[in-house]
Amino acid sequence: MRMSKLYMPTLREVPSEAEIPSHKLLLRAGMTRKLVSGIYSYLPLGYRVIRKIEQIVREEMDNAGSEELLMSAIQPRELWEASERWESFGPEMFKLKDRNSREFCLGPTHEEYFTNLIKDEVRSYKQLPLNLYQIQTKYRDEKRPRFGVIRAREFIMKDAYSFDKDLEGMERSYKEMWEAYEKIFTRLKLKYKVVQGDSGSMGGNNSHEFMAMSEVGESLVAYCDNCNYAATDEKAEVVYNVKESEGIEDKMEKVYTPDAKTIDDLVDLFKIEKSNFGKALVYNVSGEPVVVIVPGDRELNETKLCNYLGAPEHELEMADEETIIRITGANKGFTGPVGLIGDVKLLVDSRITKMKNLIVGGNETDYHLKNVNYGRDFTGEVVEDLLLVEEGDICPKCGKPLLMDRGIEVGNIFQLGTKYSSSLNANYLDEDGKEKPFVMGSYGVGVSRSMAAIVEQYHDEYGIIWPLVVAPYHVIITIINTKNEEQKQLGEKIYKELLDEGLEVLLDDRNERAGVKFNDRDLIGIPIRITVGKKASENIVEYSLRKDNKNIEISVDEIMDKIRGDFEKEDIRI
Numbered sequence: 001m002r003m004s005k006l007y008m009p010t011l012r013e014v015p016s017e018a019e020i021p022s023h024k025l026l027l028r029a030g031m032t033r034k035l036v037s038g039i040y041s042y043l044p045l046g047y048r049v050i051r052k053i054e055q056i057v058r059e060e061m062d063n064a065g066s067e068e069l070l071m072s073a074i075q076p077r078e079l080w081e082a083s084e085r086w087e088s089f090g091p092e093m094f095k096l097k098d099r100n101s102r103e104f105c106l107g108p109t110h111e112e113y114f115t116n117l118i119k120d121e122v123r124s125y126k127q128l129p130l131n132l133y134q135i136q137t138k139y140r141d142e143k144r145p146r147f148g149v150i151r152a153r154e155f156i157m158k159d160a161y162s163f164d165k166d167l168e169g170m171e172r173s174y175k176e177m178w179e180a181y182e183k184i185f186t187r188l189k190l191k192y193k194v195v196q197g198d199s200g201s202m203g204g205n206n207s208h209e210f211m212a213m214s215e216v217g218e219s220l221v222a223y224c225d226n227c228n229y230a231a232t233d234e235k236a237e238v239v240y241n242v243k244e245s246e247g248i249e250d251k252m253e254k255v256y257t258p259d260a261k262t263i264d265d266l267v268d269l270f271k272i273e274k275s276n277f278g279k280a281l282v283y284n285v286s287g288e289p290v291v292v293i294v295p296g297d298r299e300l301n302e303t304k305l306c307n308y309l310g311a312p313e314h315e316l317e318m319a320d321e322e323t324i325i326r327i328t329g330a331n332k333g334f335t336g337p338v339g340l341i342g343d344v345k346l347l348v349d350s351r352i353t354k355m356k357n358l359i360v361g362g363n364e365t366d367y368h369l370k371n372v373n374y375g376r377d378f379t380g381e382v383v384e385d386l387l388l389v390e391e392g393d394i395c396p397k398c399g400k401p402l403l404m405d406r407g408i409e410v411g412n413i414f415q416l417g418t419k420y421s422s423s424l425n426a427n428y429l430d431e432d433g434k435e436k437p438f439v440m441g442s443y444g445v446g447v448s449r450s451m452a453a454i455v456e457q458y459h460d461e462y463g464i465i466w467p468l469v470v471a472p473y474h475v476i477i478t479i480i481n482t483k484n485e486e487q488k489q490l491g492e493k494i495y496k497e498l499l500d501e502g503l504e505v506l507l508d509d510r511n512e513r514a515g516v517k518f519n520d521r522d523l524i525g526i527p528i529r530i531t532v533g534k535k536a537s538e539n540i541v542e543y544s545l546r547k548d549n550k551n552i553e554i555s556v557d558e559i560m561d562k563i564r565g566d567f568e569k570e571d572i573r574i
């Protein structure tokens with residue numbers, strides 16, 4: 001491709017809302033463009049990267065025995081009613097009506113649609129296992145679209161669904177997909193971790209997330225260097241050892257604590273560690289108030305709370321002041337477990353039940369209670385673990401301290417079981433002619449998000465540094481002075497030869513200053529660079545790689561050998 005013809009609208013200034021490198025660089029390099037919040041176009045260079053990622057995903061899915069098909073993005077309401085997700089998916093779902101007022105959604109995912117597709121058509125155990133996938137556009141009206149294509153409202157996903165006759169079969173399919181994902185993300189050159197995930201609205205009880213590690217990642221991962229334990233912060237089990245305080249339960253006392261509204265204020269006032277407090281949080285869950293008590297030195301994990309309550313995350317919100325006053329009789333900041341007004345649901349993290357002589361809010365403005373003990377002074381619904389993991393917590397598997405890191409979730413695999421097949425009546429006949437629901441799994445790869453994740457891991461202050469496998473073009477030839485005939489002709493000659501070799505080549509034949517050309521080639525991140533300049537008359541060019549920027553002079557007939565060598569280093573054949 002000649003750059004004089006290429007549609008590559010690079011930007012000097014990036015929109016101020018672009019906060020992270022991948023978002024800025026993909027915009028600046030003329031690879032993506034925003035239409036409205038969370039809705040992006042892929043311009044020619046960016047779309048070439050997308051197609052390469054798709055191709056790697058496709059090859060590994062095919063190798064793993066999954067078959068590609070393509071479904072519509074539009075799905076009828078009835079399908080989602082059957083699985084009870086029309087409501088529970090919540091405001092993330094884009095809904096629309098046709099001219100006859102029939103309701104549809106733009107598919108945020110396709111569990112229902114795939115289950116419905118094979119239902120009544122796959123009838124016998126002999127046709128199982130079956131694994132189907134598509135690479136398709138998904139729609140989610142995200143609460144907070146951000147970071148460009150990382151959290152978009154329209155994005156490209158590869159989604160696959162497996163159908164097995166029993167649990168063992170499903171586990172096998174799951175493992176095959178896991179292995180296929182390892183191959184995909186390895187080929188994409190992503191540094192990643194596989195971590196236990198929370199199954200959320202997807203249902204089922206086992207899931208793993210593939211995290212591209214990045215300091216700007218939205219996901220927090222807790223992991224152990226000693227054993228292989230790794231989980232998202234939403235999922236990670238918290239081992240919290242209560243200091244077994246001996247001694248007797250002291251007499252409960254009311255303490256005047258004006259102006260002390262936060263745990264830190266109280267720590268100053270009582271001169272006692274945070275872990276001696278019982279922290280109360282008040283939520284509104286599907287319109288009902290819920291009070292939760294956790295140890296004062298810890299944060300509550302809202303995902304664990306939603307899972308315990310069986311409520312979708314969008315139905316959880318912090319209670320307003322009015323609700324707090326109604327159920328506690330006190331202003332915000334003085335909520336506690338003793339003497340709540342009316343029939344309020346009170347959840348207690350199990351650790352609280354083992355702690356002695358707690359300090360808690362007094363449910364009276366300006367007062368706290370000390371020496372409060374579970375069982376004697378209050379009771380509630382005890383929940384095993386409602387805490388958010390922290391760095392340094394004890395690994396639930398081996399007991400060593402946990403580490404925390406950030407990641408971008410680029411893939412997700414779920415063991416669904418029979419949630420969708422049961423609700424949609426999708427059955428097969430087993431060996432004895434008995435009807436049984438399919439046992440399912442679902443598997444997603446964020447194709448467009450992966451593009452941004454690669455940029456996060458491969459860039460510097462000057463631009464993107466594409467790994468060869470996904471680079472929009474392999475080689476860029478820069479003619480320093482297009483007015484110089486020798487340079488021009490040599491550039492054209494090399495261009496033609498490399499194209500004949502089957503390489504993807506950009507020829508910078510633009511009538512621009514060398515500095516502009518160099519800046520652009522750094523920005524768009526083409527891995528292999530050939531510079532045709534002053535020594536064109538001697539058949540000598542400069543050769544360099546974007547990733548290390550070391551220039552060497554070579555003669556034109558050495559170019560192909562050099563390129564072959566660099567392809568081999570990346571394990572790719574031309």
Ligand code: ATP
Nearest residue numbers: 149150151152155157409410411412444445446449
């Ligand atoms: P997240 O926790 O980031 O919202 P999710 O759990 O909702 O992700 P899945 O439903 O598992 O995501 O979707 C499969 C894959 O699709 C994810 O692993 C991710 O790579 C990608 N993906 C999900 N939501 C978006 C989005 N809004 N924009 C771009 N890619 C997305």
Ligand code: MG
Nearest residue numbers: 092140142200
């Ligand atoms: Mg999501």
